[in-house]
Amino acid sequence: MKTLILYYSTYGHIEAMAQAIAEGARSVPGSEVIIKRVPELMPEAVAKSSGAKLDQAAPIASVDELPEYDAIIIGTPTRYGRMAAQMANFLDQTGGLWFQNALVGKVGSVFTSTASQHGGQETTLISTIVNLLHLGMTIVGAPYTEKRLTQIDEVMGGTPYGSSTIAGGDGSRMPSENDLEIAKSHGRHVASVTMSIVKGR
Template sequence: MKALILYYSTYGHIEALANAVAAGVREVNGTEVVIKRVPELMPEEVAKQAGAKLDQDAPIATVEELPDYDAIIIGTPTRYGRMAAQMANFLDQTGGLWFQNALVGKVGSVFTSTASQHGGQETTLISTIVNLMHLGMTIVGTPYTEKRLTLIDEVMGGTPYGASTIAGGDGSRMPSDNEIEIAKSQGRHVASVAMALKKGSA
């Protein structure tokens, strides 16, 4: 079972969650995971002025390679309660794959980051999931078997629609231990479901 973690990260928060999701995928025997990111749309000078993290290890993905994976787990920060333009631009190029039914039956999942506790995590996750449903993907979230989703003793992300983190208004807060563990749990769950579907269709 081959999984792609496909993300966009301006300041490194989604990048950190992407690595955690990938770690969870690797815990499932028989899996291979690849981490890639979508292209930056900001000119380099503008990105530098904005303090964007430009030294990310993940290579740039192409739309054409998406059918090579059994599961695609998308990470995008929130922009006014929806996915970032960089991710939207990438997904907008999948029309040819839609026409060919190339992603039908693949497993899809989403994770996100917001500046504030109520900054649009769930709307971003759900609206991104809608894109994957149009492509015919099988949606997998983060079920409440992950007990950290019910914790209320600290401010943190984490939803049944996918993992999430809170970056803080100035971006200084990186994912907490609980948020990292929820992301790992999502990776494990997605990998397990994708593996079961792949075996069932063999």
């Protein structure tokens, strides 16, 4: 059973979440996990001047490889309550796969990062899920069996629609221990559900 964690990360927050989700998914026996990212659209000079993290280890994904996976977990920071342009550009290229029904029945899930607690986490996650539904994917979230989702004693991410983190207005806050544990739980849940589906085929 193969899971792709497909992400875009400007400053490294989503990259860190992707690694935590991968750790959780890999804890499910028989689960192979690949981490890849979508291409950057900013010119390199602009990205460098913006402080973007350009030294990310994950290789660049291609649209054509998506049908190879049983599950695809998509990570994107928010841009005004929706996914980043880099991820939207990548998903906009899946028309051929849509026409072929190539992703129908695959498991899809999402995660995100925002600058503030109310900066569009849920709208970003839900609007990204809409794309996956159009592709015929089976959506899996991050259920409340993960009890950290109900904690309110500290600033933290986490929603039933998918795991998340809060970066801070200047991007200085990296995912907390709780954020990363929720992400691991999220990855483990997606992999477990996917494994059940694959075994039932």
